[in-house]
Amino acid sequence: MTTNHGLKVSEDEFSLKAGERGPTLMEDFHFREKMTHFDHERIPERIVHARGYGAHGEFELYESMKPYTKAKFLQTPGSKTPVFVRFSTVAGSRGSGELARDARGFSTKFYTEEGNYDLVANNIPVFFIQDAIKFPDLVHAMKPEPHNEMPQAATAHDTFWDFIANNQESAHMIMWAMSDRAIPRSYRMMEGFGVHTFRFVNEEGKAHFVKFHWKPLLGTHSVVWDEAQKINGKDPDFHRRDLYQSIEMGDYPEYEFGVQIIAEEDEFAFDFDILDPTKIWPEEDVPVKRIGKMTLNRNVDNVFAETEQVAFHPGNVVPGIDFTNDPLLQGRLFSYTDTQLIRLGGPNFHELPINRPVCPFHNNQRDGYGRQTINVGQVSYHKNSLANNTPTPVSEAEGGYTHYQEKIDAHKVRARSESFKDHFSQATMFWNSMSQPEKEHIIDAFSFELGKCVEKSVRAQVLEMFAHVDLEMASKVAENLGMVVQGTAANTVTKSSPALSQLNTVMKPDTRKIAILVGDGFDEELLSIIDGLKAKGALPLIVSDHHGSVTGANGTSLPVDHTFLTEDSVLFDAIYVASGDGKTPTFKKNAMLFVQEAFTHYKPIGSTFSGDEILEEMGLVGQIGVFANDKTHFVDTFIDAVAKHRFWDRAV
Ligand code: HDD
Secondary structure (H helix, E strand, O other): OOOOOOOOOOOOOOOOOOOOOEEEEOOOHHHHHHHHHHHOOOOOOOOOOOOEEEEEEEEEOEEEEEEEEOHHHOOOEEEEEEEEEEEOOOOOOOOOOOOOOOOEEEEEEEOOOOOEEEEEEOOOOOOOOOHHHHHHHHHHOOOOOOOOOOOOOOOOOOHHHHHOOHHHHHHHHHHHHHHHHHHHOHHOOEEEEEEOEEEEEOOOOOOOEEEEEEEEEEOOOOOOHHHHHHHHHHHHOOOHHHHHHHHHHOOOOOEEEEEEEEEHHOOOOOOOOOOOOOOOOOOOOOOEEEEEEEEEEEEEOOOOHHHOOOOOOOOOOOOOOOOOOOEEEEEHHHHHHHHHHHOOOOOOOHHOOOOOOOOOOOOOOOOOOOEEEEEEEOOOOOOOOOOOOOOOOHHHHHHOOOOOOEEEEEOOOOOOOOOHHOHHHHHHHHHOOOOOOHHHHHHHHHHHHHHHHOOOHHHHHHHHEEEEEEHHHHHHHHHHOOOOOOOOOOOOOOOOOOHHHHOOOOOOOOOOOOEEEEOOOEEOOOOHHHHHHHOOEEEEEEEEEOEEEEEEOOOOOOEEEEEEEOOOOOHOOEEEEOOOOOOOOHHHHHHHHHHHHHHOOOOEEEEOOOOHHHHHHOOOOOOOOEOOOEEEEEEEHHHHHHHHOOOOOOOO
């Protein structure tokens, strides 16, 4: 051990004192250095997206995008680019629970040979507002209320809903935020969207409009709201733990990279403005072409150094990728560098290892807090003769970034385009696209959120607003609130987009956590069932009433992963009562609690051997999504059920 200046340390537990029982001496430079460093260990948390978790990985291209963009990392099929991804919630503080009803951030830094390209995305494809100048208002309304700093990591309060009702461009985003998308099962099971329309520009200078997507190979899945709230108590780190453990176990999260492309000539071919960030391009109208795959395969070594200090910026682009005039995007291009300056303490954050480009970088910028580069030489200006005019800007042909030469001929105005003013059609399309259970979840979410609002006037305004999306939906929420919807606004939009329903997503049993409830004296045939579940890709974990191991009827011992005390039903995807230990009432009681909770959360439940008796006693045999009394076909039947994720038509 040394001090930060390299001096070897001889003692690290006792401060320097005048006598064993005397006062500490000012001279103790080792104590002062250690304490001063500690006192400065915290930096300001992000104003939004404070609670996040990151991982390293790589992006591999399937298909060349050469016809559309000259970006080097999108040219050669099979080429690989290192990436760093940070997932986050938006509203909560750095230590808040991860299962908040909220959008999730999904930021990717591609370390390309032409510099860093950042895709700073969310798991919801639209945004609350259309102009960045409103972002501080949105975030003030969403964050805990200033007079009492409540509630934490939640939008279920008056100021948020007051903002929504008085800024109706938010309607479409709110439909997503009230849907299951806002409570993902895992960061590995959610989509990502660049939200804005960007530009691809090819070698010939021709541009196309593009939207970016991440498609998780495990499908898009969510938990239910009651479960989310309980997970926040039982394991507020649920999402980061899931990501961390999956990567440690080699179950690498994978996402395909998708692009939707619209030719410049078709800019006005749609019944919405393609630059409006509150609109999606329905996948059925503009297909998502999957052009590559990202695999997250390495956890960080140090969360602060990497995940906390990573600095994303939508303005970090490479040649071949450019912006559009989306007014939300334009404002973001200012905000991100500005926030890093206060958060990371000065202009040299690009030198932190996690932010450093993998290609060489040199310019005439110098000095500032925390400068690490030791620039040599006399010259730090352009143009010069003393250093042969280096560093020198290079031409477009040599890889110099040039901005797309869009022709602009306009008056300076503070205004919103008329083409941005339809706030409800796509919100209704989203509603129309939902399955029955998804619709019920949305109604419940609105009822919960507005039920937490104190001001009746806020509730009434929101009901009136969402009657424009769907009158029946608003009326059902009103009924739950003991109110009636004022006004009879009805929306005639009948369009739907099947891609929006999570019932149409990929269904797989892979990496699903199955709690196998086992007591001592279990039937040893169970071991082959466990192997069968593993072979199908699931993650069976032994849960019992004590740590150590459980012993089978013939003496085989099975290591216990968790106990009823340390884990909970809500932390699993499925429950399998493998063998009920009738001799210990605590086992039976706890097993029943696990099963009961899983049942109300629509999860697959199974039993074999003496476990069947427990499900019989609970009266669950024969219920939808409950599989008992068939040990011969158990693995196949149960794995199919686990892949289905939830049994929404179960009456709970
Ligand atoms: Fe933002 C962080 C995503 C609009 C200003 N934003 C931040 C992060 C994500 C997004 C994922 C976390 C980055 C990380 O992990 O470090 N933001 C979005 C998306 C938006 C969006 C998808 C709309 C399409 N953001 C938006 C606007 C503004 C900001 C309109 C301001 C004009 N966002 C910020 C910020 C943050 C940020 C204040 C906080 C921490 C940071 O930048 O690095 O600058």
